[in-house]
Amino acid sequence: MIFGLPVISVAIWLPIIFGILVLATGDDKNAPLARILALVGSTLGFLVTIPLYTGFVRDTSEMQFVELHDWIARFNIHYHLGVDGISVLFVLLTAFFTPLVVLAGWQVIEKRVAQYMASFLIMSGVMIGVFTALDSILFYVFWETMLIPMFLIIGVWGGPNRVYAAVKFFLYTLLGSLLMLVALIYLYNQSGGSFAILDFHKVELPMTAQILIFIAFFFAFAVKVPMFPVHTWLPDAHVEAPTGGSVVLAAIMLKVGAYGFLRFSMPITPDASHQLAGVMIALSLIAVVYIGLVALMQTDMKKLVAYSSISHMGFVTLGFFIFNAYGMEGALLQMVSHGFVAGALFLCIGVLYDRMHSRNIADYGGVADTMPVFAAFFMLFAMANVGLPGTSGFVGEFMVIIGAVKVNFWYAFAAATTLIFGAAYTLWMYKRVIFGAVANLHVAELTDLTLREKVIFAILAATVLGMGLYPLPFSEIMHVSVNDLLVHVARSKLPL
Amino acid sequence: MDLMTNLMPAGAEIFMLAMACVILIADLLIKQSGRLVTYLLVQLTLLGCSLITVGTHENGIVYAFHNMFVDDLMSDVLKLLTYLAVSMMLVYSRQYLTVRGLFSGEFMVLAMFATLGMMVMISANHFLTLYLGLEVLSLSLYAMVALQRDSAVATEAAMKYFILGALASGLLLYGMSMLYGATGSLELGAVSSAIKSGAADKDLLVFGLVFVVSGLAFKLGVVPFHMWVPDVYHGAPTAMTMLIGSAPKLAAFAFVSRILVEGLQPLVQHWSGMLIILAIASMALGNITAIAQTNLKRMLAYSTIAHMGFLLLGLLSGGIEGYGTSMFYAVVYVLMSLGAFGMIMLLSREGFEADTLNDFKGLNQRSPWLAFLMLLLMFSMAGVPPTVGFYAKFSVLNSVVQAGHVWLAVVAVLLSLIGAFYYLRIVKLMYFDAPESHAPIDVGSDSAFLLSVNGLGVLLLGLLPGTLMSVCAVSVQQSLLLH
Numbered sequence: 020m021i022f023g024l025p026v027i028s029v030a031i032w033l034p035i036i037f038g039i040l041v042l043a044t045g046d047d048k049n050a051p052l053a054r055i056l057a058l059v060g061s062t063l064g065f066l067v068t069i070p071l072y073t074g075f076v077r078d079t080s081e082m083q084f085v086e087l088h089d090w091i092a093r094f095n096i097h098y099h100l101g102v103d104g105i106s107v108l109f110v111l112l113t114a115f116f117t118p119l120v121v122l123a124g125w126q127v128i129e130k131r132v133a134q135y136m137a138s139f140l141i142m143s144g145v146m147i148g149v150f151t152a153l154d155s156i157l158f159y160v161f162w163e164t165m166l167i168p169m170f171l172i173i174g175v176w177g178g179p180n181r182v183y184a185a186v187k188f189f190l191y192t193l194l195g196s197l198l199m200l201v202a203l204i205y206l207y208n209q210s211g212g213s214f215a216i217l218d219f220h221k222v223e224l225p226m227t228a229q230i231l232i233f234i235a236f237f238f239a240f241a242v243k244v245p246m247f248p249v250h251t252w253l254p255d256a257h258v259e260a261p262t263g264g265s266v267v268l269a270a271i272m273l274k275v276g277a278y279g280f281l282r283f284s285m286p287i288t289p290d291a292s293h294q295l296a297g298v299m300i301a302l303s304l305i306a307v308v309y310i311g312l313v314a315l316m317q318t319d320m321k322k323l324v325a326y327s328s329i330s331h332m333g334f335v336t337l338g339f340f341i342f343n344a345y346g347m348e349g350a351l352l353q354m355v356s357h358g359f360v361a362g363a364l365f366l367c368i369g370v371l372y373d374r375m376h377s378r379n380i381a382d383y384g385g386v387a388d389t390m391p392v393f394a395a396f397f398m399l400f401a402m403a404n405v406g407l408p409g410t411s412g413f414v415g416e417f418m419v420i421i422g423a424v425k426v427n428f429w430y431a432f433a434a435a436t437t438l439i440f441g442a443a444y445t446l447w448m449y450k451r452v453i454f455g456a457v458a459n460l461h462v463a464e465l466t467d468l469t470l471r472e473k474v475i476f477a478i479l480a481a482t483v484l485g486m487g488l489y490p491l492p493f494s495e496i497m498h499v500s501v502n503d504l505l506v507h508v509a510r511s512k513l514p515l
Numbered sequence: 516m517d518l519m520t521n522l523m524p525a526g527a528e529i530f531m532l533a534m535a536c537v538i539l540i541a542d543l544l545i546k547q548s549g550r551l552v553t554y555l556l557v558q559l560t561l562l563g564c565s566l567i568t569v570g571t572h573e574n575g576i577v578y579a580f581h582n583m584f585v586d587d588l589m590s591d592v593l594k595l596l597t598y599l600a601v602s603m604m605l606v607y608s609r610q611y612l613t614v615r616g617l618f619s620g621e622f623m624v625l626a627m628f629a630t631l632g633m634m635v636m637i638s639a640n641h642f643l644t645l646y647l648g649l650e651v652l653s654l655s656l657y658a659m660v661a662l663q664r665d666s667a668v669a670t671e672a673a674m675k676y677f678i679l680g681a682l683a684s685g686l687l688l689y690g691m692s693m694l695y696g697a698t699g700s701l702e703l704g705a706v707s708s709a710i711k712s713g714a715a716d717k718d719l720l721v722f723g724l725v726f727v728v729s730g731l732a733f734k735l736g737v738v739p740f741h742m743w744v745p746d747v748y749h750g751a752p753t754a755m756t757m758l759i760g761s762a763p764k765l766a767a768f769a770f771v772s773r774i775l776v777e778g779l780q781p782l783v784q785h786w787s788g789m790l791i792i793l794a795i796a797s798m799a800l801g802n803i804t805a806i807a808q809t810n811l812k813r814m815l816a817y818s819t820i821a822h823m824g825f826l827l828l829g830l831l832s833g834g835i836e837g838y839g840t841s842m843f844y845a846v847v848y849v850l851m852s853l854g855a856f857g858m859i860m861l862l863s864r865e866g867f868e869a870d871t872l873n874d875f876k877g878l879n880q881r882s883p884w885l886a887f888l889m890l891l892l893m894f895s896m897a898g899v900p901p902t903v904g905f906y907a908k909f910s911v912l913n914s915v916v917q918a919g920h921v922w923l924a925v926v927a928v929l930l931s932l933i934g935a936f937y938y939l940r941i942v943k944l945m946y947f948d949a950p951e952s953h954a955p956i957d958v959g960s961d962s963a964f965l966l967s968v969n970g971l972g973v974l975l976l977g978l979l980p981g982t983l984m985s986v987c988a989v990s991v992q993q994s995l996l997l998h
Binding site: 045046089090091092093094131134156159160163164166167170171174175181182185186189190193194197198200201204205207208 | 879883890894899900901905906909910912913916917921924925928929931932935936939940942943946947979980981984985988
């Protein structure tokens with residue numbers, strides 16, 4: 020409770036209310052006010068989520084901070100919120116990134132500032148809703164609503180090909196979601212009239228139904244993750260989105276898909292999950308290896324990091340579908356870490372883009388000479404992306420590889436190639452952009468980070484290092500929930 | 516039965532008819548400058564009708580005029596919503612019509628007669644009453660479309676509407692006569708029990724049913740009987756398009772559900788198969804063809820076809836739940852289409868129709884608030900939460916799945932994905948493109964206010980859809996008799 024109000028509801032609605040206030044500041048005459056309001060709203064939005072971490076009881080997998088109210092009585096739909104060890108970190112991650120995104124767009128966004136800031140605030144609240152909803156229709160409402168602000172962010176403030184990217188993003192994700200909706204309605208009729216996700220976990224289903232439901236969920240979640248072969252929207256969306264949009268996409272929106280696998284696919288259709296695990300693992304490994312190679316060939320920095328994201332998310336789905344504790348915890352840690360690292364890398368590229376208006380690797384060279392502080396931060400995040408021990412990137416990848424070895428050596432072998440490819444594409448990009456002789460006059464005129472940018476990067480650097488050196492605060496909170504989920508998934512739900 | 520017990524249930528209809536005649540005469544004495552008086556009189560009549568409808572409401576089902584007329588909860592709810600829709604239509608179109616010199620007494624009296632037709636359709640319990648209501652509505656609409664005499668497009672639209680409408684009426688009457696021949700009755704309850712008793716000739720019944728369903732499909736505008744819809748929507752002045760595209764859908768829902776559900780329930784396995792074909796064809800053709808349209812009114816016409824297909828899904832899934840969801844869908848659709856046409860009229864100026872897609876370019880820069888409202892309406896039509904359009908689709912899909920047609924639900928969502936594209940394009944034009952004209956948007960304050968209420972209503976009902984859903988479900992439950 021915060022001031023007598025339930026924590027999760029505050030975490031959802033506070034940013035949304037601030038978003039509406041920011042919108043109300045109107046046109047760009049009031050831009051400074053809109054910026055300040057947005058910063059205040061997003062910072063408050065982060066502060067109110069802290070009780071979720073401090074007050075979280077670690078030794079149970081039950082839902083905590085539960086709120087349950089009637090919403091649509093006709094269909095037995097409830098306003099039902101709660102967190103467990105799996106979702107709580109993502110709530111914090113979401114709230115954590117919103118002020119950073121607001122700061123990152125502080126000077127860069129000059130047209131329709133209020134709408135830009137408000138979109139991010141509203142999206143932040145909605146994404147927290149996705150992570151905390153325990154009623155599947157409530158989940159679905161948040162899940163779809165999330166598309167609207169992102170669609171506008173890419174389309175209004177994006178790059179030259181933004182319209183194509185925005186429409187592609189929207190339709191791709193809508194296709195998956197609609198199939199999921201049919202699956203949810205089917206489950207509602209099977210569960211005897213309940214839309215509660217936890218009730219879905221208990222419904223017995225024959226194999227055919229499980230497989231069809233799994234496929235419907237797969238479309239919804241795999242598109243968001245994104246898994247090979249439905250990943251093609253991501254590079255377009257990332258390249259065209261403004262920096263803040265890319266950060267939120269990489270740091271949070273991709274996690275939503277992976278979260279869906281844990282909350283829906285695996286516990287609701289455990290038998291189908293086991294049956295189709297081979298396919299999922301294969302797709303994950305293709306993402307890890309093939310997309311890693313694709314990343315190597317990119318000439319656009321943002322595209323490179325986008326492909327690197329897909330490759331890293333391949334690790335996450337691999338960790339899920341090997342069904343052991345190392346794999347799943349590693350995957351969750353990888354999700355959190357990738358949130359920080361990919362977010363940070365997109366912010367780095369944003370810093371360069373703001374100054375040079377180019378994301379082409381070939382346009383750079385010798386940036387270390389003109390922006391030494393930036394080069395140092397960029398180095399740290401690049402290393403974390405590679406998975407260097409001591410950074411957050413190492414923990415998750417290492418655990419997933421251990422988990423994979425236990426199942427099949429060759430899974431681990433294929434997955435571990437990412438350590439080579441990842442190092443290759445990240446460091447090669449870093450070398451071409453940062454080192455060497457100053458490439459041209461534009462690079463020579465570059466100015467180093469401003470105080471605002473330094474603050475953003477310092478916060479992120481501290482988190483990346485902190486999580487790498489001491490991951491316990493992140494892993495202990497999910498421990499019990501992960502184990503119980505694995506126990507649940509191991510039990511067959513086929514009717515006898 | 517004494518006279519008063521017969522007249523009371525039809526009180527609102529009688530009042531509407533009387534006032535229409537009074538206003539028709541009174542309007543002769545009013546100069547063009549005082550036309551606002553007529554307008555206010557019409558609004559007052561609608562208010563009066565709603566008071567009478569609420570006042571004469573009785574629990575249960577009341578029959579009058581030898582079972583030709585029925586007054587139940589569903590009819591009362593639908594009538595109240597019809598008054599509301601017509602009244603909103605008048606507010607939206609006042610400015611638009613004034614500028615075009617169409618703000619005349621004829622327009623308003625015809626609108627009143629159209630409303631009367633809808634009311635009769637909603638309350639009919641007899642093939643003849645149903646037909647009577649339908650014709651009163653249709654004839655008024657034909658005349659309204661033709662009201663703009665010097666516009667070639669409008670005249671063409673009226674002509675097309677009239678000829679195809681007359682054809683549809685013919686089909687419907689022919690089917691009804693077959694049913695009459697087979698069952699010996701025109702009253703819905705008696706028809707139903709005659710079919711159930713098994714005495715009626717099955718072949719003759721199904722033969723008649725095909726014609727009735729075709730006639731209904733014509734009136735609803737579903738594929739393959741949809742050809743009139745785009746031309747009429749496009750050609751008619753937008754105010755008339757709004758009238759055709761809004762309230763009559765409520766009456767059409769009542770009409771279809773009374774005939775098929777109350778009268779022909781025993782033939783459900785025959786007509787639900789026909790409706791499946793009609794529904795899939797409408798959703799497919801409506802959604803795909805809408806993509807190619809450059810005129811917003813035409814696009815909305817195709818979108819209507821798709822929406823009507825979706826509405827049929829609720830009906831064909833059978834069961835009282837399904838009929839309730841169809842009614843909810845119809846109500847939601849009317850709300851959205853009023854908003855969309857209202858927006859077109861609001862953006863139109865003297866001698867300029869804002870009815871092509873290009874007119875919406877850059878609306879966010881010209882007026883962020885109107886762009887936001889249109890965004891809500893478009894996402895609602897596409898069925899994206901948190902707008903009410905989502906719940907309309909959701910509840911229909913739910914009843915389809917409940918009826919065991921999971922595959923049909925999958926087809927429906929895939930087709931509505933195609934539909935999402937063209938709604939999304941409007942949003943894209945408004946938000947991502949630069950405006951083509953910078954003409955200030957002159958906003959009649961009453962219609963802009965109503966539009967805000969309408970747009971926010973779509974959002975608010977999306978956040979709290981429970982009440983409206985229950986009202987629809989309960990009123991269908993208490994009214995439609997499954998004989």
